[in-house]
Every structure is written in structure tokens, then in C-alpha cells.
Amino acid sequence: MEQRIEREDHTEHQVDLGQVTRYMEVTEARENHVWGRIREPLKQSLAQLKQVFRDNGFTAYFRRHGQGHEIVYGPPRELRPSRLWVNLLLFVGTVLTTLAVGTLQAGHNPLNLLNWVHGIPFSVSIILILGSHELGHYFTARRLGVDATLPYFLPVPHPMTGTMGAFIRIKSPVPSKGALVKVGVSGPLVGFLVALPVTFIGLGMSRTVSLGEAQGGIQLGSSFVFWLLSLARFGSLPEGVDVMLHPMAFAGWLGLFVTALNLLPVGQLDGGHIAYAVFGRWRRAANWVIVAVLLLMGFFWLGWPFWAVLISIFGMRHPPPLDDITPLNGTEKMLAVVALLLLVLTFMPAPFGSVRI
Numbered sequence: 001m002e003q004r005i006e007r008e009d010h011t012e013h014q015v016d017l018g019q020v021t022r023y024m025e026v027t028e029a030r031e032n033h034v035w036g037r038i039r040e041p042l043k044q045s046l047a048q049l050k051q052v053f054r055d056n057g058f059t060a061y062f063r064r065h066g067q068g069h070e071i072v073y074g075p076p077r078e079l080r081p082s083r084l085w086v087n088l089l090l091f092v093g094t095v096l097t098t099l100a101v102g103t104l105q106a107g108h109n110p111l112n113l114l115n116w117v118h119g120i121p122f123s124v125s126i127i128l129i130l131g132s133h134e135l136g137h138y139f140t141a142r143r144l145g146v147d148a149t150l151p152y153f154l155p156v157p158h159p160m161t162g163t164m165g166a167f168i169r170i171k172s173p174v175p176s177k178g179a180l181v182k183v184g185v186s187g188p189l190v191g192f193l194v195a196l197p198v199t200f201i202g203l204g205m206s207r208t209v210s211l212g213e214a215q216g217g218i219q220l221g222s223s224f225v226f227w228l229l230s231l232a233r234f235g236s237l238p239e240g241v242d243v244m245l246h247p248m249a250f251a252g253w254l255g256l257f258v259t260a261l262n263l264l265p266v267g268q269l270d271g272g273h274i275a276y277a278v279f280g281r282w283r284r285a286a287n288w289v290i291v292a293v294l295l296l297m298g299f300f301w302l303g304w305p306f307w308a309v310l311i312s313i314f315g316m317r318h319p320p321p322l323d324d325i326t327p328l329n330g331t332e333k334m335l336a337v338v339a340l341l342l343l344v345l346t347f348m349p350a351p352f353g354s355v356r357i
Contacts, residue, residue, distance in 0.1 A: 015056050015073060023048045024069070037068040038325075046325060059173065063324040079171050082149045093155035094163050098123035101162035105247040121205075123162070125198045125251035127153070130166040130258070133191030137168050137270075140186035144179045147172035160218070165258060176323040177277035178332040184273030185339045188259045192342055195259065199226065199252025203233040206246045220245075221301075221348040223256055260346040263339055266290040267311045268318055274339050276318045277328060287316050300349040 017029055023045040026036040039045045046062065053060035053073055060073035100110040102122030108115040134151035141148040148171060154164040174180050222230065234243060245253065265275035266287050279286045294308035328336070 015053060015058060019052045019056075020049065020071075023052070024071075027068070032072060032074050034071040034073075035065060035068065038062075043326070046323070050323070059322070061173070061320060061322055061324070063320065069325065077172070079147055082171075084150065087150050087152055090153045090155060091151075094127065094153035094166075095123060097155040097157055098126055098162035100157070101159060102247050104159060105250065119247075121202075122247035122251050125202065125248045126161070126163065126254060129191055129195050129198060129251065129255035130163070132194040133187045133255075133258070133262075134166045134168050136190030137183055137187040140183050141168075141170060141174075144175060144182065146170060146174055146179070146183065161254060173319070174321045176321050176326055178326070178328055180273045180277045180321055181328060181332045181335050181339075184270045184277075185335045185342075188263050188270055188342055189338065191255060192259050192346065195252050195255030196225075196229070198255065199249055200229050200233070202246045202249025202252050203229055203243075206233070206249050207244050208234060208237065208241050209244045210240055210242075219352055220250075220253060221350045221352060223260065223346045223348045225345040226253060226256055226348075256346045257348070257351055260343060260348065261307070263343040263346070264290060264294075264307075264311075265343075266294075267314075267316050269311075271339060271343065272318060274336050277321075277332070278336050283318070284316075291316075297349060301351055303351065 014032070015034075017026060017034070020026060020029075020034060024034070024036050024038045026034055028035040038049065049062070049071070050060065053071075057075065058073040059076045060071055063070050063072075099116045099119040102119030103110040103115050104119075105122055106118040108118045110116065110119070130153065131151060138148050138150060149169040151166045151168055153166045156162065156164045158164075170183075174183060230243065237243070262269055263271040263274075265271040272287075275286055275290075276283050291308045291312050294304045294311075297304035
């Protein structure tokens with residue numbers, strides 16, 4: 001193919017194409033786009049191109065385009081400094097709301113602040129699980145050179161949880177699909193590893209009751225891992241007997257449930273980051289398949305259609321990594337399998353169904 005290069009007169013925000021053509025057969029260049037085919041060996045040429053754009057002060061996105069490749073570049077985005085007082089204020093608020101809810105779950109009046117000591121087990125447990133999840137994301141992102149904020153906790157005076165969870169903000173582009181997998185799986189994996197002992201210790205403080213005594217409690221479904229932990233603690237329960245969960249065990253249950261929600265392979269959830277890297281050009285179709293499955297799961301729990309609608313409205317699009325070309329390596333594929341295993345272990349079709357607190 002004959003090489004055709006179109007260039008604008010405004011070169012102050014353009015890279016020197018002479019440097020680019022050493023590693024790429026350029027067929028067209030216009031404004032901040034370059035099209036062509038990166039030379040073989042692809043891995044080495046891609047690494048050199050990344051260095052070229054970095055040396056010229058640009059942020060560059062590399063992606064496949066038909067049978068070739070495309071580079072989109074521009075000046076680095078200015079990153080605003082984080083306001084740590086916001087993180088701290090939300091954290092303190094979450095401590096207060098979870099203490100109040102934990103006190104209520106322990107059977108005490110939360111309006112009497114002296115009773116809040118009874119809310120400590122639930123508050124510490126849920127904040128530990130949520131915090132470890134988000135810090136898993138945070139430290140992995142920072143290790144990979146991604147600018148991320150410390151966790152933002154979300155205090156909500158809900159009588160069941162006291163919080164809507166926590167999140168971190170990714171402020172700079174993720175470098176590769178492999179990095180998406182690592183950042184995506186790190187939070188659920190760390191949160192899961194913390195939720196396991198919290199749940200088991202909480203089950204140790206839980207007790208069995210007759211179904212008549214448990215009337216009025218909230219019925220909870222059971223994931224496979226929660227069922228195993230309950231079986232290890234109580235064995236097979238006789239007919240007419242149920243488990244009254246200690247608030248710490250309920251915090252562990254919530255942590256496992258949050259793990260499953262985050263690992264749904266759709267949109268910008270943790271599982272969505274992994275799905276983006278794994279499914280490639282099939283990711284959009286995969287998103288709609290998952291949304292359709294969630295709608296059908298409404299047969300078990302009406303919350304699933306709500307999540308499907310929420311995801312389809314706000315979370316279907318996913319920002320690309322800087323390098324959308326390099327395939328996942330063996331370790332990254334294994335981490336994706338680990339994420340799928342965690343989803344299987346923690347997912348429950350009917351989150352509200354069998355175990356009472």
C-alpha cells in the first residue's frame with residue numbers, strides 16, 4: 001500500500017512522525033490520530049512507540065483498527081489534587097452510621113449513645129471489609145502507575161447496613177488490559193480474604209433458634225462459601241431450626257454479597273474491568289447478555305432487574321486503557337479465572353431467602 005500522510009500546519013500538539021515511522025508503517029496521520037500497522041516484533045515496537053510519545057510529552061492510546069492499528073494522542077490531562085478532608089469526613093460519617101445500625105442489630109436502642117459500644121463489632125467488621133476491598137484497588141493501581149484516590153465511604157442511615165459501600169476514583173488512564181485485570185480483581189480478592197475470617201468469627205458468636213423464635217427477622221440467602229462456613233460451624237441443622245446471625249456474621253455476609261455484586265462482568269464494575277480485558281471486541285455484546293440475565297434473575301430477587309436498569313443507564317461504557325493491543329499474559333488470564341471463581345463462590349440468586357439475622 002502506498003504510504004499517505006496528511007499533516008496539519010498546527011504542529012505544536014503533534015508528534016514528530018519521523019520518530020513514529022521507525023516503529024510503525026504509517027498510512028495516514030491527521031491532527032492527533034495516526035493510522036497504520038505497528039512493525040514486528042509487535043511487543044518491542046509498541047514499547048518503543050510508547051516511549052516516543054512519553055518523551056514528546058503526550059498521553060497516547062494504542063488500539064486495533066481493522067487489520068492495523070491506531071494511535072490517538074494528546075497532552076496529559078491535568079489531575080486535580082484530592083481533597084483528603086472529604087475522605088475523612090465520609091469515613092467518620094460511616095463510622096457513626098454503622099455504629100448506630102450495629103447497636104440496633106444487637107438489640108439495643110441507638111438513641112442512647114452509651115449503647116453504641118454494642119455496635120462496634122458490626123461497624124469495625126463492615127468498615128474493615130469495605131476498606132480492605134478498596135485499598136486492594138488503591139495499592140494495586142498505584143503500583144501500576146495509575147493515579148487513584150483513597151477510599152470514599154458512603155454513610156447512609158439505612159437500618160440494615162448503615163452504608164452504601166465505598167469506592168475509589170481512578171484519575172489517570174489504566175496502562176493496559178492486563179492492568180485492568182489486576183486492578184479489577186485485587187479489591188474483591190482482598191475483601192474476600194478479609195470477609196472469610198470475619199464471617200467465621202461472627203458465626204462462632206451466632207446461635208441456633210427455633211423457627212418460631214426467629215419470626216420477624218430478615219431472611220437472607222446463602223452463597224456457596226457462606227453455606228460452607230455455616231456448615232463448618234453448625235453442621236446440618238435439624239428441621240425447624242435456623243441460625244440467628246451475630247451482627248459480625250451479618251457484616252461478613254454483606255462483605256461476601258458486595259464481592260459478588262462487584263464481580264458482575266458488566267459495565268464499570270470490578271468484573272466489568274476484567275470482562276473488558278477478556279472479551280475484547282465482544283465486550284459490548286457480553287454487557288447486554290449480562291443485563292438480560294440480571295433481568296431474568298428478577299424471578300429470584302427483584303433487586304436484580306433494578307441493578308440491570310441502573311447498569312444499563314449509567315455504567316455500560318468503559319474507558320479504554322492506554323494499550324488496548326497487548327493481549328493478556330498467562331498470569332493475567334489466571335487472575336481472570338480467580339475472579340470468576342470468586343463470583344461463583346459468593347453469588348446468590350436470592351440474597352434474601354433462607355437465613356435469618
